[in-house]
Amino acid sequence: MASIFELPEDLLATLAESFPCRDAQIRALATLLYPRAAPCRNLIVHGTEATGKSAITTTLLAALRDDPGTDLNYATVKSAECVTARHLFERTVGLVADAVQWQGPAPGRCETLAALTVELSRMLKYAERDAADRFVLVFDGIDRQREAPPTLLPALARLSEIIPNLTNIFILTTPSPSLLRCSSPPHLHFPPYTKAQYLSILSRQPPPSSLPNTAPEETAELWTRFAAAVHDSLTRPAARTLPALKHACAALWPRFTAPVAVGTHRAREFSRLLIAARAYFQDEGVLEPGILSSVPSTTKPATQSLANGTAAIAVGAGAGTAPPAKNPNKPKPSTDLSTLLPPTARLLLIAAYLASHNAPRHDNTLFSTWHNPHGRRRRAVNTQARHSKKSKHRKIARKLLGPGVFVLERMVAIYVATRREWVGDHDENNAGGGNGKVVVGVDGDVGMAIATLASLRLLVRVGGGAGAAVGGADLDRGGRWRVNVGWEVVRGVGRSMGVEVEEWLVE
Amino acid sequence: MAVDEPLGEAYEEKQHQAAYIFDPSDAVDDGTRPAKRRRVSKKLKKSEAHTVASTSVYPRLFDGAESERCAHIRQQLFEHTWSKIESRIQRILREANQSTLRQVTSFLQAAPDHAPVGKIPSAFIITGPNIASQDLLFEQLAETLQLQADASVVRLRSGDASNLKAILKKMIHDAVAKVTDDEENDLEVAVSKDGRRFLNYDLEALHTHLKSSPRRHVVIAFQDSEAFESGLLSDLISLLSSWLDRIPFALLFGVATSVELFEARLLKSTCQCLYGRQFDVEQSATIVAKVFKAAVAHSEAPLRLGPNLVSSLLERQRDQVASIPVFVSSLKYAYMCHFYANPLTVLFSEELDEDALHGENLEALRCLPSFRHSVEMAVKEGDIQRARLLLEDDRYLTTYLRDRLEHFRHWAVKFLRILKIITINNSSSAGLADMYLDSLLRGVNLSDQDAEIGESIKRMQPSDSILFLTRLLDVIDNGDPSLGLDAGAGDTEEAVMELSDILADIKRLHQENEEEGKVLRSKYSGQSKIVRTTVVAQKVQLSRDTAALTDNDKLYTDLMDRVLEQLRIVLRVEGAEDLVFNEIWLYDSKALYKDVFIPRPRGVGERALSRPHDYLGCSCCRSREDQVMPTFPTTAVLYQLYLETGSLINVADLWSAYYAIVGEDNEGGLDERTALVLFYRAMAELRVMGFVKQSRKKADHVAKLAWKGL
Structure with missing residues (x-):
């Protein structure tokens, strides 16, 4: 030794x-x-x-x-x-x-x-x-x-x-x-890698594929400059890890170099390429395709989607000045609950939203027909303008705040009160001819709809008993609940039923 | 136990009555030993009866006068017919999932090739909000994946997943037990090669097991993924992805709403572990339409379900979160009700023997409104002889009945064929259901109520009319297996011949005109009127002009007239209500169905409390609308007072109001102590039923929990 x-x-x-x-x-x-x-x-x-x-x-x-x-x-x-x-x-x-x-x-x-x-x-x-x-x-x-x-x-x-x-x-x-x-x-x-380290690591690995009509050295140089640009625009502010940078480079490289492949730009014209591909450096859409690399309803495998994107860009670049279009494969988000839920469940969801976002003391004004001779409920008056002048404290609109907690009984009461007005408007002739009477009331189906909403976590139980009944099995009317969807969704659901939810909210 | 069992027995006897007074005391009285012995022997007899023939469930109707055999036949008929219908429905439901199954299987089979490294291949199956009905789908998925993709499938529901450990336990147990299937192996698997026991939530156990029996995939199916707690799901997914290099996991998610909403609930880092594809299942509306065809409209379905019932069933499918199993069981319930409570259903039996056709049954037949109507018609037509025979001669009535039932079978087939022809043009089968509901009772008649259909046929363009006639002849020639329609024209053969001649003529005319480059039209088709636009002095003038019809057009017009004429003959059938003895095969009551499938427990309770007379039926409690009587049960009195209060109830006020009603001041009033005892008991009952609860807001007050009518 x-x-x-x-x-x-x-x-x-x-x-x-x-x-x-x-x-x-x-x-x-x-x-x-x-x-x-x-x-x-x-x-x-x-x-x-x-x-x-x-x-x-x-x-x-x-x-x-x-x-x-x-x-x-x-x-x-x-x-x-x-x-x-x-x-x-x-x-x-x-x-x-x-x-x-x-x-x-x-x-x-x-x-x-x-x-x-x-x-x-x-x-x-x-x-x-x-x-x-x-x-x-x-x-x-x-x-x-x-x-x-x-x-x-x-x-x-x-x-x-x-x-x-x-x-x-x-x-x-x-x-x-x-x-x-x-x-x-x-x-x-x-310590996290510095920019120089990132670049030296990336430049060790050659770009995914050599470019057509370009010398290998030029490609390598372009790759390095490209990696630096990706680092500055995306990695520094957001994804700070090496795998994320690698992924971003791999995803952007074909799109970035598409003009070179087509022949509109040359590999040396880095700044022009950068301007042509500007949109990708500002938008995370390409890098974060969502949960699932290939959620799109198209049945193509994910590997193709990249190629498709490239082709589309190539066409766009070939056409001339048009900036690269957004990923054409991106599906339209189908977050629209109004098409997914049956009418009763939708009404209940709106009722729950109203119960969460209106204070109980306004219920009489909104839903009671007692003081109104015509049997129509008074809609909420938008008093925000008046408020903002008088009070020094700026009040935040209730719909921007988190949902409040309500007792299930109250939500059912709101459902019953509003259903007659909302559904009655649509089904008047129908109900008159067919069933004779509009069935307002709470039966097993309403309970089932509430349970379904709970199991979809659109309504959530809070406080005691929340853990015990996973999936909302416990429909005790005294239970305390909260709506779990936002304003945009509820407005969409309301419009699908012909209801402007805004009119029923007290600011 | 000895006390409980007699209670259960007493309950069992009464549970089929609409209402009864529950009095445990009388049952307890004889809860002694000899009574028990007696009960045991009775039970034995019952079980014997069960083993001997599980048939004597249906009661004998006509107040017991019906023969045992008839009741037996009715039950058998029900079981027989329903099992046929059910097998058809099952076939449809299983077929409906086939394409989804294929897609998911091929995705998982191909996943290892194109999934990025480190991502779990996951299939998102958009099932729609009625998750409860997707059991069948997941069952089929499990079967198919096991067979075709060499996977072991574990199905998880939100119910059996309270925490990570529990899920893992179930996962490992199911995945391991599926293959080995016996205890010894199961134990063996939980032990590693050097004799260490694994914890039952240790994925290492699964890993070891897979070494001995390799599988291409371990598929974890989350049936109702939205109901899982999102934190738990994220945790589980990241755990699974850390094992992905050793265990080939794949995930199935049943998503009720949409993948985007589901994604929003997971952690972003979790989402990056998934490599997914979305799959749709067949829309429940189309499945319902298919089930309707197979179960309601099918020619082999013995019972015609009326529009009242069926439309409310279909409406419920549309408006509520009701699943297809509910639809099927509603249909089953309708069948059950009909065969259970209608003694005449015994006549459905193939061999109408003398036993079924005597005494009470014939008497009942003669009481049927449709039969009476037909007798009256006979009298009106002057056929007194026949009317007399019908009323008096049993034998004649029997023959008549047979004849009419035979006629009904023909009618049913004819009706279906007509429906099919009418709905040829709108391809959706929902149209069939609507048409069925519309015309079951009143029949089809192109010349009066269904004139619109005739008009629309008349206005057809030649290409349309050719298509229509071709399809029509095709329906007549080939029938429709999904409706159970056989081929054959039945009694309208001449009309069919005529129609096919017309079709040939139209084709010829159409071809001629096409060669000349002209458009063939009839005087009914919209293009016969031409709007001319003339500009005169900067003003537009519109003028209508009737285009002159060529000879071929005139010929075509004639042909279309003839088509309509023939169709009027072919498409004519009387309604179900016009047929004699329709009570036997027509069921159209929705009250029972509603009571069973859409219960209103709250409403029933409120009614019982506010109008106890409805249930108790005693003379002392009869009251006018909403009037409180001191003779009401105490709880009912309190409930009336309760309805008048606000959200906080002062108990002292309630007591004084109550005492004012039942107290000594009234006639036959109670003394204070008795009243107080009753009051306390009633308050306790209200609390138990969930109407009030203790309130901390104010002393001596209770909080009101339930409002009427909700």
């Missing part, structure tokens, strides 16, 4: 090659892990999303394990896969057993931290092993662990005190000062 302190240099070199711009972190990590360097007991690796924490840690550990010169073994526990703390413990034990190829008796249940300590000690401490070999236990994303007890992190940190040769690595987003409740464990920060 030549020196007390040494690092596996060639191993680190290959690692640095595959993870560019992370030299410092890799070296630091290797120093803190390599048995012949300065191995530590606990290590906190932190940094924001997609900065290479987990990838570098696991790759380095795998490389060290496979290195014949070192006796190092490791196991990685991903908290994202563990549902409870107990699940985490059992997985830890299982993974460690797999890693050390445990031959002894199968570990039993492992419900608590104490049991975890016992099991790990059995496998790591008392097993016959070299004094020099180390075991590294990586807890990936431990700060996101579900149902974690408050003592979880400190207790895990104590494991390495009980078991010599054990190194714990905690990978998390932001460490708090007293995370492990032990004095100054080493912290290793993975």
